[in-house]
Amino acid sequence: MTVDLSIVVPVLNEQESVACFVDAVTPIVESLGLRYEIIFIDDGSTDATADIVCGLQRNDPHIRLIRLSRNFGKEAALTAGLDFSTGAAVVPMDVDLQDPPSLLCEMVARWREGYDIAFGQRVERRSDTGTKRVTAGLFYRVFNSISGHPIDANAGDFRLMSRAAVDATLVLRERNRFMKGLFAWVGFRSIAVPYERPARVAGTTKFNYWKLWNFALDGITSFSTAPLKIWTYVGGSVALIALIYTAVIVAQTLIFGRDVPGYASLMVVILVLGAVQLMSLGIIGEYLGRMYMETKQRPIYLVKDTAGFPPSQDRADGQFVPRDAVRAAE
Ligand code: UDP
Ligand code: MG
Numbered sequence: 001m002t003v004d005l006s007i008v009v010p011v012l013n014e015q016e017s018v019a020c021f022v023d024a025v026t027p028i029v030e031s032l033g034l035r036y037e038i039i040f041i042d043d044g045s046t047d048a049t050a051d052i053v054c055g056l057q058r059n060d061p062h063i064r065l066i067r068l069s070r071n072f073g074k075e076a077a078l079t080a081g082l083d084f085s086t087g088a089a090v091v092p093m094d095v096d097l098q099d100p101p102s103l104l105c106e107m108v109a110r111w112r113e114g115y116d117i118a119f120g121q122r123v124e125r126r127s128d129t130g131t132k133r134v135t136a137g138l139f140y141r142v143f144n145s146i147s148g149h150p151i152d153a154n155a156g157d158f159r160l161m162s163r164a165a166v167d168a169t170l171v172l173r174e175r176n177r178f179m180k181g182l183f184a185w186v187g188f189r190s191i192a193v194p195y196e197r198p199a200r201v202a203g204t205t206k207f208n209y210w211k212l213w214n215f216a217l218d219g220i221t222s223f224s225t226a227p228l229k230i231w232t233y234v235g236g237s238v239a240l241i242a243l244i245y246t247a248v249i250v251a252q253t254l255i256f257g258r259d260v261p262g263y264a265s266l267m268v269v270i271l272v273l274g275a276v277q278l279m280s281l282g283i284i285g286e287y288l289g290r291m292y293m294e295t296k297q298r299p300i301y302l303v304k305d306t307a308g309f310p311p312s313q314d315r316a317d318g319q320f321v322p323r324d325a326v327r328a329a330e
Pocket of ligand 1: 009010013014043071072073074077093094095096098204205206207
């Protein structure tokens, strides 16, 4: 049994928002006349989120729950949801209603017109703080200038994807998952659906600046090797400058005699070159670390248990089942 529309919702400690979300989404998808499922992925919540979803699931056969064995991060949780989804179209949504459910109507309309991807595009970022707007703007500028697959600075994970686009995305099993980049990478016919992003309905954001910084590093290292290659040119330029400077010093010594070299200039050269070398090593480390994680081939997430899935789909059986292993066994 498959459905027309799967709504995939990663949740981490969202006990205040889950019921509001279901109440807001249900009338809209019902009005569209589609067979649908709402898949919650509990990303290791420590509050009552999973219990609340289970409670809702008992009264509403459209609701399904996947519980991960711990917090794997939003990208992994989203991947789990996409893996378990059966819809002919899939829409990942945040539970805090920052992705307005009313937009689903237009997304579905675009899909029926033949688009594979209808992505929500924020027309303004008024609900974000000034710092977040500036840092996000900077990130997209850097990302788009060095990655071959530009992403819309105002698009998030909120988008409708056809089954073809979802399956294409799921082929990419990398461990460092930057979903927005993966969605862009697969291509397909896509169209923007503009909207104003409201503030969170309840609870607090699950992302601090340290998490966002690492998310940005994941994004850039996943889609560009420019930071690795730049050092050839930095090194080349420094070598050229050094050569010119050497010529100047030799000429000075020959013409004006021996000069006592300055402490200040020496220190500056040592410190600057030291810093440049450490930075380049650090960047190599960022890539090497990620390569190390990739080579271990650990599963992207582990499922603890599931609820609400039809028996044929409920493959977890309350065990710690890595979804990749399940796929391989099929
Ligand atoms: N989330 C998650 N795992 C995490 C962090 C966040 O599943 O490790 C979920 C969270 O519950 C929410 C969505 O991802 O449904 C978006 O998070 P949030 O609203 O905190 O992000 P923001 O809108 O502030 O960027
Ligand atoms: Mg949010």
